[in-house]
């Protein structure tokens with residue numbers, strides 16, 4: 001058992017009047033909302049990369065973070081010690097899940113087999129810590145973007161050797177995820193895009209990306225991994241354009257290459273906004289295609305044009321997310337994964353607690369508010385009523401596929417003009433949401 005956070009004990013729910021910064025004001029794991037505990041609705045997950053590998057480095061300066069349990073070396077021993085500190089943190093926080101990249105948890109070796117050996121040595125500790133605490137793996141993934149070999153991409157590299165290396169890395173990451181009982185596995189194409197079209201064969205790169213995913217699907221079936229596969233959209237950064245640019249682009253890609261039934265989407269707020277969308281837009285697009293898988297919960301700064309990965313504290317945002325997630329029937333094998341990092345100026349270990357507690361409370365409030373809006377029913381009734389012309393008459397005929405242009409032309413000529421429109425009532429609805437916040 002590690003003692004990385006000696007001044008913090010288990011974070012408790014103290015209710016909305018508590019002034020204790022190390023207590024939940026809204027996240028009450030056992031509380032039932034719409035027939036399910038908050039724990040099961042939200043399935044909170046802590047990310048290993050930002051929370052245990054992030055040191056506050058930015059393009060202008062070195063790391064600032066104080067992490068007393070980490071000696072800063074790339075040894076396997078340090079990696080194992082870090083796992084124990086991570087589990088102490090996640091256990092005290094009371095999050096049921098975590099997520100990792102292969103190269104976050106274990107140091108990369110000089111060869112693939114050395115890297116795999118390192119990963120096995122660390123995965124052994126992950127497994128025993130999972131067993132000790134009951135904390136589970138939400139998803140695993142492979143880092144196919146940090147090593148210089150991936151400068152041109154991994155599955156979309158013009159160099160077939162690099163594709164092969166990435167395939168080998170994913171094979172191992174899948175095996176480890178499977179062995180650790182992961183609920184899912186994520187594909188985030190960190191450099192699967194281009195910097196310039198002058199040197200890029202787009203068609204060939206997309207074909208290769210699809211081949212890569214098909215191979216992963218085949219291997220998943222071969223080893224009997226029952227978790228979900230997720231693809232995570234992001235439009236750019238570090239590339240100028242990433243092929244998995246947003247939910248709609250991902251869905252189109254998956255359909256075109258016969259992968260639609262094999263992968264769901266893992267949507268991230270800051271990626272949505274980089275794509276010029278809201279998070280709720282991305283969630284709605286995914287839900288409409290029955291592909292809403294999981295979320296990387298964070299937020300960006302609209303005045304900064306990059307993926308700042310801040311912790312989500314905006315109640316409007318979390319309410320919108322939870323409205324769509326509840327409507328879609330919940331997260332199933334996905335979760336609310338805090339792909340977020342503390343600011344460089346928040347360099348103390350305790351800041352990690354403040355950040356996660358705040359994010360969990362913000363989502364708990366979003367969940368409760370969304371449930372109250374749904375119970376009230378006025379919002380859903382309004383939407384239902386807005387489309388009521390489709391429930392009978394000409395609308396129902398069109399929806400059933402029993403109409404055609406000739407029929408509709410006859411219908412409208414008989415009437416002379418379409419029935420009058422109804423107001424969209426946007427301001428009324430915005431006020432209605434505010435009643436609950």
Ligand code: XLS
Pocket residue numbers: 101141186188232234268296307339
């Ligand atoms: C980066 C992505 C990354 C993925 C996992 O922008 O959000 O963290 O979630 O590879």
Ligand code: NI
Pocket residue numbers: 188232268296339
């Ligand atoms: Ni992410």
Ligand code: NI
Pocket residue numbers: 268270271307309339
């Ligand atoms: Ni991101």
